[in-house]
Amino acid sequence: MREIPILESARLKIRPFLPADLPDLFAIKQAIGWVNAAKTAEQQLLAEADYLDWSVRNERQLAQLYQPPYGDRAVVLKATDRLIGSVGLVPCVDVYGQLPGLGGQANALATAEVGLLWLIEPAHQGQGYASEAAQTLIDYAFGTMRLLRLIATTEYDNLASQAVMRKLGMTIERNPFPDPPWLQVVGILPNPHP
Numbered sequence: 001m002r003e004i005p006i007l008e009s010a011r012l013k014i015r016p017f018l019p020a021d022l023p024d025l026f027a028i029k030q031a032i033g034w035v036n037a038a039k040t041a042e043q044q045l046l047a048e049a050d051y052l053d054w055s056v057r058n059e060r061q062l063a064q065l066y067q068p069p070y071g072d073r074a075v076v077l078k079a080t081d082r083l084i085g086s087v088g089l090v091p092c093v094d095v096y097g098q099l100p101g102l103g104g105q106a107n108a109l110a111t112a113e114v115g116l117l118w119l120i121e122p123a124h125q126g127q128g129y130a131s132e133a134a135q136t137l138i139d140y141a142f143g144t145m146r147l148l149r150l151i152a153t154t155e156y157d158n159l160a161s162q163a164v165m166r167k168l169g170m171t172i173e174r175n176p177f178p179d180p181p182w183l184q185v186v187g188i189l190p191n192p193h194p
Helices: 019-032 041-064 129-143 159-167
Strands: 012-015 071-077 083-094 111-120 149-154 171-174 185-190
Touching: 012 129, 019 041, 019 083, 019 111, 041 071, 071 111, 071 129, 083 129, 083 149, 111 129, 129 149, 129 159, 149 159, 159 171, 159 185
Parallel strands: 111 149
Antiparallel strands: 012 071, 071 083, 083 111, 149 185, 171 185
């Protein structure tokens, strides 16, 4: 089994999501605008419930298949046991060879990378929780999983996410090509102890 254990930092616990997390997770995603505004609130909640159910089952199934532990994990304050966000590892397939540090080729082929994601509710942003949660997962990914590198992606105007990338020690790369339009800014972090 390749399940990630519950990880802890000074202020946070990073654990698998539970079905009971649905109301808090949905509220967080509503607060940051990560819901489909074209759907009713009820439809949005049902979609989030489906996602959470998949997330819980995905963690168990991937572990049973000895596959990488892809997916979001709950970020919980240790002091209050309150869910404040998520952090996780995700498969990322794109033309990363377009980035200067990974080749800078206009006709790059798509490659698979392990992506790092983080999401913290607005009331807890700006307090270092995103970087603390991400660093805790990075330490596990590099130390225990022995991954070669991690990447994180964001938009040109998401300066807060880029600040977290810098705090984590990532090299920030801007895609010099206009396509694909979603591949704008990528943080790259190699394992310091390969």
